[in-house]
Amino acid sequence: EPEVTQTPSxxxxxxxxxxxxxxxxxxxxxxxxxxxxxxxxxxEFLVSFYNNxxxxxxxxxxxxxxxxxxxxxxxTLKIRSxxxxxxxxxFCASRGVVGSNQPQHFGxxxxxxxx
Amino acid sequence: EDQVTQSPEALRLQEGESxxxxxxxxxxxxxxxxxxxxxxxxxPEFLFTLYSAGEEKEKERLKATLTKKESFLHxxxxxxxDSATYLCAVxxxxxxxxxxxxxxxxxxxxx
Numbered sequence: 001e002p003e004v005t006q007t008p009s010x011x012x013x014x015x016x017x018x019x020x021x022x023x024x025x026x027x028x029x030x031x032x033x034x035x036x037x038x039x040x041x042x043x044e045f046l047v048s049f050y051n052n053x054x055x056x057x058x059x060x061x062x063x064x065x066x067x068x069x070x071x072x073x074x075x076t077l078k079i080r081s082x083x084x085x086x087x088x089x090x091f092c093a094s095r096g097v098v099g100s101n102q103p104q105h106f107g108x109x110x111x112x113x114x115x
Numbered sequence: 116e117d118q119v120t121q122s123p124e125a126l127r128l129q130e131g132e133s134x135x136x137x138x139x140x141x142x143x144x145x146x147x148x149x150x151x152x153x154x155x156x157x158x159p160e161f162l163f164t165l166y167s168a169g170e171e172k173e174k175e176r177l178k179a180t181l182t183k184k185e186s187f188l189h190x191x192x193x194x195x196x197d198s199a200t201y202l203c204a205v206x207x208x209x210x211x212x213x214x215x216x217x218x219x220x221x222x223x224x225x226x
């Protein structure tokens with residue numbers, strides 16, 4: 001069964017450094033998402049991306065964050081000048097085009113630790 | 116703003132002891148209610164989508180139902196491998212893409 005793949009599984013970064021989280025969505029999907037889950041808290045929406053542009057973003061997704069689809073398979077989340085509070089699990093998700101209320105399928109996440 | 120509340124926070128069952136998990140929601144125009152399973156250190160794994168009140172979906176020992184205000188995930192004769200956190204999420208008409216999650220119910224099934 002096709003799946004969403006995320007790398008790395010764990011990223012440790014010094015505060016103030018830039019980090020790029022990578023995702024390979026399911027191959028025929030066209031809608032892409034990033035979510036985060038702080039330890040012990042709920043999964044929170046960050047951003048959705050379609051047709052090479054952001055279609056929706058949350059209040060969390062400020063100027064520190066950016067997303068990109070650099071080629072036909074990868075989808076990345078960049079965090080500039082990381083803060084301690086950015087430590088969390090970051091999940092990538094994707095979905096197909098048939099119906100805007102189709103389920104999103106998630107990867108296993110990248111655990112980001114900011115020191 | 117869409118809101119999802121799940122109860123109980125944690126549930127401990129003996130193997131074979133059936134029970135239900137609750138998901139209460141408020142949303143402006145429900146486009147879909149989703150149930151996911153999350154194992155420790157893993158991403159949410161899709162289980163069901165429900166679109167309208169009265170709808171039911173089944174998969175093995177799991178059955179999801181939907182009313183206008185809440186959804187239930189019924190677990191019949193659970194096995195230890197059903198132990199996981201079960202997440203409920205909604206998509207409303209206000210946010211075109213955004214899915215709002217609850218905090219989940221952590222289920223432990225004891226042999």
